[in-house]
Amino acid sequence: MPRSKRDKKVSLTKTDRKGLAWKQRFVDDIRFCVGKYPNIFVFQVQNMRNSILKDLRQEWKNNSRIIFGKNRVMQIGLGRTKSEEMEAGLHKLAKRLNGQVGLLFTEKSKEEVLEWAENYWAVEYARSGFIATETVTLPAGPLEDFAHSMEPHLRSLGMPTKLEKGIVTIYSDYTVCEEGKVLTPEQARILKLVGKPMAKFRMTIQCSWTKSDGFQLHVEDGINDETQVDSAVEEDAEEMDEDDDNEDEAE
Structure with a gap:
């Protein structure tokens, strides 16, 4: 061959x-x-x-x-x-x-x-190691800005998500970060995905x-x-x- x-x-x-x-x-x-x-x-x-x-x-x-x-x-x-x-x-x-x-x-x-x-x-998105300037909480409900293919990735970052009728949905309130605490790589990634520059x-x-x-x-x-x-x-x-x-x- x-x-x-x-x-x-x-x-x-x-x-x-x-x-x-x-x-x-x-x-x-x-x-x-x-x-x-x-x-x-x-x-x-x-x-x-x-x-x-x-x-x-x-x-x-x-x-x-x-x-x-x-x-x-x-x-x-x-x-x-x-x-x-x-x-x-x-x-x-x-x-x-x-x-x-x-x-x-x-x-x-x-x-x-x-x-x-x-x-x-x-204004720019914060990276891991940055001190959060505010507390960011995502309420339970649909995340219609995200394609259904993003759901596994969001779940891997720690977000409580699932698919409901093909729509990415948070099934419980989720606190992404707390003011004054150091951001983890996962938190920094989520903040960028949801459009929260710090x-x-x-x-x-x-x-x-x-x-x-x-x-x-x-x-x-x-x-x-x-x-x-x-x-x-x-x-x-x-x-x-x-x-x-x-x-x-x-x-």
Whole structure:
């Protein structure tokens, strides 16, 4: 019997990964933005969602650039010390690149960006581990928005459901979550299915650097600007994986 063409083994050693060349392009891209845009901001993200970040990039694409990537690689692009930085004071921005943060390069004024960040937020669905902001209870009765094929899945999530004449029905009142308690993966999934968003996507401007005013801190962080940023750069390819939520290659 002839061997199927689909029966092939693919060595994972042939898989392409982001390496030193990619990091160098990323660093060069940041340095290009430093020369192009007069104002730079370090922002922190709450309840990160890639879809919202893509929308923001589209909204700001005409006169700005949002970069969200590997913190230590971004530090190299800005300059980790006074001797490495392209412009005076940029190493102070590099010191604030810790945690889930990104860079905003823009032609918009500092006042305009700060006002926008203060008022911007977007409603999103909570994930597991999120603290419920309210108690959500589903009353007994039909769930006509769900197809009958969804009933087994809803039951597997813990909901007291059954089919009545082909309609998904809750046969007793069901409390999905309680205010102040941590959401489980099943609870987070149910809240999304029933259309109950609890989380808010927000961007907080931690600090800024402008060609006219230099560095300015907007959120106190207790960082000593006299100490140097750790110059070690991680080369672990696994941490540079494309599926990492805190990584987004430069566009």
